Amino acid sequence: MKRVVITGLGAVTPLGNNIQDFWQNAVAGKSAAATITRFDPTKFKTRFACEVKDFNPAEYLERNEIKRSDLFTQYALYAAAQAMEDSGLDLSKMDPFDVGVIWGSGQGGMGTFEEEVTKYVQNGFEPRFSPFFVPKLIVNMASGMISMKYGLQGMNYTTVSACATSNTSIMDAFNYIRMGKAKAFVTGGSEAPITPASMGGFSALKAMSTNNDHPEAASRPFDVDRDGFVMGEGAGALILEEYEHAKARGAHIYAEMVGAAMTADAFHMTATHPEGIGAIKAMELALEEAQLNPDKVNYLNVHATSTPVGDPSEVTAVQKVFGEKPLLNISATKSMTGHLLGAAGAAESILCIKAITDNIVPPTINTVNLDPAIPKDVRIITGESIDAQVDVAMTNSFGFGGHNATLIFKKI
Structure with a gap:
């Protein structure tokens, strides 16, 4: 099997529209949550979200690209442009069939769908x-x-596995390079779900926080007062490349990707398995593929969305894999970014990779009163980031439908 490394990163997130800003604000423990500006949320139960701010697609996109694309695609193109630039790939020296794109989105062009259907109704149901x-x-x-x-012109397709989507995309790119099917991939995910229908739909599921008075503190994973997730949006892009190819061209290598796995809970449409059965297996399989013992993992970026049921079930799974008193540092960065749905895994993979390169573990913010259901022996980094040796980082993403996806990155 070929080795796979990360040679480029790009991001459009509620914490910043480039890697430097995204990482610095995450390390600083900033919350991106505020009242929605994209539309009038007055009549909604949840009136806040983690919006991307000061986004100017013209910085990387041509006018016709902007005109012909939904916001989720604009986020994807913007992040991918950063990652391609960062990687230094000289495509003129490569066979175009050796480089592919595997991208993910959970909802796709939800904004476009709402806009066109609304116009259809307003136009008296004239099909224009x-x-x-x-x-x-x-x-x-x-x-x-x-x-x-x-x-x-290499492999090109999209994965959809709800909130596990971009982890699935990255896993597929990883496996195809390992098998020698490609030299490099642009991979990751994007989402633009801060729309009336999307916010209304998740609200009807009672999945989102309604802490409208203090939105900046609403995403509080593991806290006893947590009441649901906070919607986020954006994109994360990674350039995955075959190690020998990257080495031969003198590329800057951020980290090596060493393991990935996916499982299904086969349990419930929206809830995670209370005992974390699928999550346990995904982490175990990823570790097995990486040929690593659990005690070699220094940092775990958990899925933890700040929901009453999901957070404890993930901790249960973590304890089953890593022991009753896990030695690894754990943080839930959705406390700062909100939940980017299909883009969450890509954004959190970037944070894991930066944790490896900088030896810093970003914090979980807003966790003031730890839920008694969360054992105190679990090392959740709260409040502020910490300096820590990070040689191996793992990230979990779980999605509606029972999808579990785990990735592992390693210092090189």
């Missing part, structure tokens, strides 16, 4: 739809437009 309606809507268009922008 935009010719860009379907191309902007479909979930695979982000991967397609990334490939068109750079002339990448």
